[in-house]
Amino acid sequence: MMSIMKPTRNLLFALCSMLVLGFLYYSSGKLHLHVWGQKPHKDKEATLSPAGNAYAEPEAETVVSVGRVVGSVFDKQGFLMKLDGKLPPELEYKYGNLSEGACKPGYVAAKMTSIYPKFVKPASMFLDLNFKRLKNVNNYLPPFGFKTQENIIEVILSATKDYGLSPELNSLPCRRCVIVGNGGILSNKSLGSRIDEYDIIVRLNEAPVSGFDKDVGSKTTMRITYPEGAIQNPSRYEKDSLFVFSAFKPQDFRWLRQMIFKDNQRGVDGFWKSVAHQVPREPSEMRILNPFFIQEASFRFIGLPHNNGLMGKGNIPTLGAVAITMALHNCDEVAVAGFGYDMSTPHAPLHYYEKVKMSAIKESWTHNISKEKEFLRKLVKAGVITDLTNGILAPPGV
Ligand SMILES: *[C@@H]1O[C@H](CO)[C@@H](O)[C@H](O)[C@H]1NC(C)=O
Ligand SMILES: *[C@@H]1O[C@H](CO)[C@@H](O)[C@H](O)[C@H]1NC(C)=O
Ligand SMILES: *[C@@H]1O[C@H](CO)[C@@H](O)[C@H](O)[C@H]1NC(C)=O
Numbered sequence: 001m002m003s004i005m006k007p008t009r010n011l012l013f014a015l016c017s018m019l020v021l022g023f024l025y026y027s028s029g030k031l032h033l034h035v036w037g038q039k040p041h042k043d044k045e046a047t048l049s050p051a052g053n054a055y056a057e058p059e060a061e062t063v064v065s066v067g068r069v070v071g072s073v074f075d076k077q078g079f080l081m082k083l084d085g086k087l088p089p090e091l092e093y094k095y096g097n098l099s100e101g102a103c104k105p106g107y108v109a110a111k112m113t114s115i116y117p118k119f120v121k122p123a124s125m126f127l128d129l130n131f132k133r134l135k136n137v138n139n140y141l142p143p144f145g146f147k148t149q150e151n152i153i154e155v156i157l158s159a160t161k162d163y164g165l166s167p168e169l170n171s172l173p174c175r176r177c178v179i180v181g182n183g184g185i186l187s188n189k190s191l192g193s194r195i196d197e198y199d200i201i202v203r204l205n206e207a208p209v210s211g212f213d214k215d216v217g218s219k220t221t222m223r224i225t226y227p228e229g230a231i232q233n234p235s236r237y238e239k240d241s242l243f244v245f246s247a248f249k250p251q252d253f254r255w256l257r258q259m260i261f262k263d264n265q266r267g268v269d270g271f272w273k274s275v276a277h278q279v280p281r282e283p284s285e286m287r288i289l290n291p292f293f294i295q296e297a298s299f300r301f302i303g304l305p306h307n308n309g310l311m312g313k314g315n316i317p318t319l320g321a322v323a324i325t326m327a328l329h330n331c332d333e334v335a336v337a338g339f340g341y342d343m344s345t346p347h348a349p350l351h352y353y354e355k356v357k358m359s360a361i362k363e364s365w366t367h368n369i370s371k372e373k374e375f376l377r378k379l380v381k382a383g384v385i386t387d388l389t390n391g392i393l394a395p396p397g398v
Contacts, residue, residue, distance in 0.1 A: 077303045077375070080115040085383035088114045103174035108327070108334050108384060115382045118300070123329040126244070126287040127153065128163035137292050140309050143248040143316060144295040152253045159260050159283045165200075165242075169221070175199045177331035178388070179323045180216055181338035182207045184349035184358070185391040191337055192217040194388065200331065204319050205229030208353050209238060215352065216338070224289060224323050227255040230276040243281045246289040246322060248311070260286060293325040301325060302375045304368055316366040321375065324385065334384070339376060340391020 073081050087096060091114060095104045109121040127146070131153060132138055137145035146153055157163070164170060178198040180186075182205070195201060195217030203209070203223045209216060222242040223231075231237055245256050251270040257263070259279040279286075297317040298304045304315040317325075320339060327334040338352065346359035373392065379385045380392045387393065 074117075077301065078116055078118045079378050080382070083115060083378055083382040085381070087111075087383075103176050103333055105174045105332050107332055109329070111382065111384045112328055112379075115378065115384065116301075119328075121329055123292050123296075123326075124290055125165070125326060125330050126163050127157065127290055129154075129157055131157070134290070134292065137290070137295060140291070140295060141311075142250050142252065143246075143291060143311060144298065144309055145291050146247070146253075149247070149250060149253045152257055153288065156253070156257055156260055156286075156288065160286050160288075162284045163287065165221075169200060172199055174332045175330075176333045176335070177202060177327045178335040178337060179320065179327055179339075180204070180207070181320045181336060182351045182353070183338040183340060183389070183391060184352050185340055185389045186215050186338040186352040187349070188215065189389060190214055191388055195219075195337060198335065200327075202323050202327070203241075204323060206231045206236075207351070208236065210236070212353060222287070224319060224326075226319065227252050227275040228271050228273045229319070230279060232274070232276045234278055234280045237280050242285055242287055243279055244287045244289050246294070246319060247291065248294075248316065256286075256288070289322070289326065293322050293329075297321045297325040297375075302368070302372050304371065311366075313365055314368040314371075317372060318367050318369075321372050324376070324379070328384070333386075335386040335388055336376075336392070337388040338391075339387065339389070340373070340394055 075081050091107075091110055094110070095107060098104055109119065113119045113121075127134075131146065132150060139145060139147055141147050142149060169175065176198045177200040178195055179202045180195060192212075192214045196219050200221045201217060201219050203220050205223075205225050206229055207216070209218055209220060220238050220241040222244045223238075224244045224246050225231075226246050226248050237243075245252075247253055247256070249270065255271075255275060259276070259281075260283050262278065294317060298315055299306055302317055302321065304317070305312060307313075307315055320336075324334065324336060346357060348358050350356045350358050376392045380387045
């Protein structure tokens with residue numbers, strides 16, 4: 001009798017769990033069951049529907065995982081609710097035994113997938129001549145895609161001719177990347193030499209290196225820029241770095257075309273501040289950042305309003321979050337420095353290189369700094385990325 005009772009109880013327990021899950025299924029409308037460690041579906045193409053289609057994701061989606069931990073639940077964005085720096089067993093097996101400091105191939109994507117099962121790694125850094133085939137972005141207007149800008153992009157790409165990193169960087173078996181944000185938190189930490197040790201050093205907009213190298217390093221692999229953020233003084237461009245263009249508005253592409261063809265006679269209107277009139281770079285040193293990273297950061301990772309796929313109030317990620325998103329797809333290890341604003345100290349400097357105060361960003365129509373910080377906190381808390389300046393997890397008010 002007992003030998004029958006026990007399996008029956010287990011069966012009942014299993015049935016109960018199924019009923020609970022079934023209820024969740026009906027209440028959420030959509031459910032992904034990842035049973036017993038089964039690999040999640042590669043469903044990015046399907047769920048990231050272009051603007052105009054019925055868009056049910058990510059707001060209406062609850063992802064429930066059934067496996068070793070029954071009912072371990074994911075948040076609205078699809079991230080594990082319970083985050084810690086521990087490696088899941090399969091990653092522990094793969095990476096736990098690497099010697100201290102060794103670059104871990106595939107680490108970022110594996111760790112990201114463990115806390116965000118919807119993550120699909122392949123997403124090229126830059127647009128190349130096959131860009132029109134990029135399904136995720138060809139139906140969105142800038143900044144979330146390139147719709148309406150195809151012709152001008154073709155002209156630009158046929159002039160730049162290069163669409164990747166240098167052969168040396170491409171041939172590395174394991175790439176360690178650091179995204180250097182512009183935050184005042186970088187000041188006086190002497191992290192320069194540590195930053196310079198990375199294989200790929202990403203800087204943003206006009207953030208200077210010269211004169212600040214003790215704190216921010218001296219090397220630059222690429223500088224990601226939009227027109228209003230580009231360095232205006234031609235002598236301040238560093239040599240040997242890629243000029244990576246990130247478009248936020250349609251007219252941004254027209255500006256890039258002028259910079260490439262050195263056509264600075266015609267003005268371009270529609271910028272919110274004065275823009276550079278020349279970029280002292282060869283076309284072969286210029287790239288267009290894949291707009292997918294803006295789209296993914298905004299709608300999927302941070303969960304900003306979809307607004308029918310159009311730019312709207314508070315749905316544009318900062319360039320820093322866009323750069324981190326790019327790195328999650330294209331690096332094996334990712335570190336950040338100079339991120340994190342402490343809103344409780346409005347008189348601290350916002351940037352490491354100028355005196356503008358923190359309070360200057362409080363009223364931003366485009367960004368949602370607090371929501372964005374929630375996303376960055378998840379990455380740091382789970383150990384997906386390393387925060388060299390410890391600004392992201394710092395509690396407000398310290
Ligand atoms: C871990 O590394 C040590 C030293 O290299 C080795 O002796 C050991 O067998 C490794 N363990 C596993 C599980 O690979
Ligand atoms: C950094 O150190 C310099 C020199 O000691 C000081 O003048 C400056 O205020 C410090 N900056 C910050 C942000 O602490
Ligand atoms: C940021 O997001 C929060 C939560 O969704 C919302 O309440 C707030 O209004 C947003 N801020 C901006 C500037 O859009």
